[in-house]
Amino acid sequence: MAPILEINNLFKSYGTVEILKDINVAIEQGDFLVLVGPSGCGKSTLLNCIAGLEPISGGEVRIGGRDMTSVSPKDRDIAMVFQSYALYPTMTVAKNITFGMKVRGVDQVTQAEKLAHVAQQLQIEPLLNRKPGHLSGGQRQRVAMGRALVRDPKLFLFDEPLSNLDAKLRVEMRTEIKSLHQRLGASMVYVTHDQIEAMTLATKIVVMKGGVIQQIGTPAEIYNHPANLFVADFMGSPAMNLIPAKARSGSAGTTIEIARKSGGSMVLTDRKNLSLPEDVIIGVRPENIADANAHSRPDSQEADCVIDIVEPAGADTYAVMELGGKHVTARLHAETTAAPGIKQRLAFDLGKVSYFAPDTGLRLN
The missing domain is CATH 2.40.50.140 (Nucleic acid-binding proteins)
Incomplete structure (x- = not known):
């Protein structure tokens, strides 16, 4: 069976500046891949290349065995959760979650069923008639995740979704995302600069620096057998x-x-x-x-x-x-x-x- 996501010899440049250099990574169905590294290492750019929000300069991105290099983001069967939540302020929580289905012409009965299921999964039933302005950061994050979940996509993409939350809420939401992954068996790609987040969530970690992959492995492999001094110093708190x-x-x-x-x-x-x-x-x-x-x-x-x-x-x-x-x-x-x-x-x-x-x-x- 083909990997759910396959990135082969991917390069990304802006003019003469190379941002991503010869990226090769693959994950199987149900994997939780975390891209981690310091600010400016290229991890968010790589996520945007997977999503189709950034054109690639060389190589290919395959999702579910299909070459996505020239496919538009809306046709890639992905759902993305952003750092900023990107909710519509004038719509209720329920309408925010169902809006994408409405645009795609999904019938109202199916919309209602999916909304009820996701609201129960994320424990946001009491919030459905509220607007985003009346929600806390953690509640908005749940709504953004709910909007992604109703898509039932091949691949979930998360771009630093917890970085706007306070420390206690980050830990709670991390647990929530982990249990969600276990319940759904979904395939996820998650960007963070927080190595604790990477260690706790991932089934597979990609450590990046300067647009180059430094190491790919399980959390245990990365922690116990770092490939070089950068990985050894970056992963672990306190550091090695x-x-x-x-x-x-x-x-x-x-x-x-x-x-x-x-x-x-x-x-x-x-x-x-x-x-x-x-x-x-x-x-x-x-x-x-x-x-x-x-x-x-x-x-x-x-x-x-x-x-x-x-x-x-x-x-x-x-x-x-x-x-x-x-x-x-x-x-x-x-x-x-x-x-x-x-x-x-x-x-x-x-x-x-x-x-x-x-x-x-x-x-x-």
């Missing part, structure tokens, strides 16, 4: 610690030497015989640096570290130290004894580390 080090292979494994602020170095032994250059950047997630007395993992290596800053955060306490000339964050238990200026015995889980080449930024293991 990226520490310059020296590596030497020997009979007992690979020795990793990290300079300390006070002089001397911290030495860890990765028991795997890795083929690493002498200069290397070691990537370790904050949760993979733990109190030595906490549950020890088979690949853990312990070392004494001088803590500079302690940040209590409810269930976790973040401890910041300096290693390899960088601020390094450890995610410790709330009841840790770590204190500023005090040496703390910490365990580094070398089974979970990533190694990167300092010159190319590419992953080495």
Whole structure:
């Protein structure tokens, strides 16, 4: 069966400026694809190319196996939810939701059935006779989603739909979109700059930078095996610690030497015989640096570290130290004894580390 969405060798330029460079990505029916990256990386432009709102400069976009390159947006069997909601202010919620069906000549009985079904799904039945001006941001977002849902399209496209909402409402709406996807089994493409949103919603993530795809993978693949330094630094909160080090292979494994602020170095032994250059950047997630007395993992290596800053955060306490000339964050238990200026015995889980080449930024293991 053909992928529901297939993008092959897509290029997009404005004059001599290349915005998207050789984009290749495909998703199956029911996938939730999230395009993530910093502002200006080309993710919204790519979404507009899929929708047909932007003409492409090269390559092709296929939806449901059909080449859409020269097909107008209205004939692509897609529904789009925008950041601005794009609701008609003079129409009631019910009319906003049914307007597209009315334009397409859908009979009134079907319109009423679809409206009732979607209103119940999104829990907006009490709002149907109100106008958008009398709704909260979260309610407007639900109406915009309702208008997309009644289309029953091959593909839903979301362009940063939650960025106008406050933090609490964003979390609620994220849960709502996730459960909606699970209930409908719909195929969705979602643009965000928020990597937490990407990690929680996606079945597949595309990380972009400067119009180039940096990595495509499941949330677990992207988080645990970032392809390069950019992905490692961008995905995760707090970000992965990226520490310059020296590596030497020997009979007992690979020795990793990290300079300390006070002089001397911290030495860890990765028991795997890795083929690493002498200069290397070691990537370790904050949760993979733990109190030595906490549950020890088979690949853990312990070392004494001088803590500079302690940040209590409810269930976790973040401890910041300096290693390899960088601020390094450890995610410790709330009841840790770590204190500023005090040496703390910490365990580094070398089974979970990533190694990167300092010159190319590419992953080495």
